[in-house]
Amino acid sequence: MKKIVFITLSLLLAVSFWNCEKDDICAEGTAVTPRVIIEFYDATNTTVLKSVTNLGVIEPTFTTGLSFTGVSKIEVPLRTTADLTSLNFIQNGNDSDTTNDNIDLLTFNYVRNDVYISRACGYKTVFYLDTTNPIELTADGNNWIQNIEVIQPNIETENEVHVKIYF
Template sequence: MRKTLVFLSLIILTFLSCEKDDFCTQNPVTPNLILRFYDDSNRETLKVVDNLYVWAEGKDSLFINASLDSLFIPLNSAATETVYNFSKNNIINQFTIQYTIENEYISRSCGFKVIFNDVNFASNNTWITDFEPATLTVEKQTEAHVQIYH
């Protein structure tokens, strides 16, 4: 009887000492900025950008010789501004994104999520003729945040 009681106690202590596994199910937590490229003459029609090179100021290129109608780019969560260069056929357009940062606690396993508020866009409009911010907050990655016309 004593051996059985000791054995049961050890089993109970073993199960009580186990920690719950934490997995972050929200991936990615911090959203990227989503850009969609449209035809300037027909603003409802998506338009592919041929030979697109993209790089953040002071960084290497993200996409080399890509042809895209949409682009996901990360924003710098350690700063309040991110500057990207978009090159199309060797014509460079500088696109500046300014924002404020809000950290939101998600869970112990995921940590914090960065939400970009008060987002403002500026461009030197070389090959990009116009753009429309669709939102002033970048919190999710479910739809485009900016429509770029070229």
């Protein structure tokens, strides 16, 4: 009786693996919801990349965010459940001294489109920045960000720069 049960289970496992299809497993490297790629440039010499130091990026209602230092390119996520994302870009926000923080609020305005990848991977969301008002910089009289330039309004991959920030 034990042999019959073992053979039956073995056949069941073999048939289940045999019926496994390619898209039953989401392969590593499969395209996922892209983040917006931002490069930083010197505001006085706009062709020169400039590294950020102690940059904090956080959604205003969150308690923790992302931190960057010594880089001129960053990747930040956009909301997949709304057509805008507001993020605080905090100069000196990655250090322990909060008295020197300079917060610039950026609001990304976009349209979302969910794209089917496969049965195993599900969907990814791609973003299309608004053509008339893609990114709003809230003016507070003390902005460290001097200018924002949209290079690629279609955020479909992470293979290219989408936005340039000059400071």
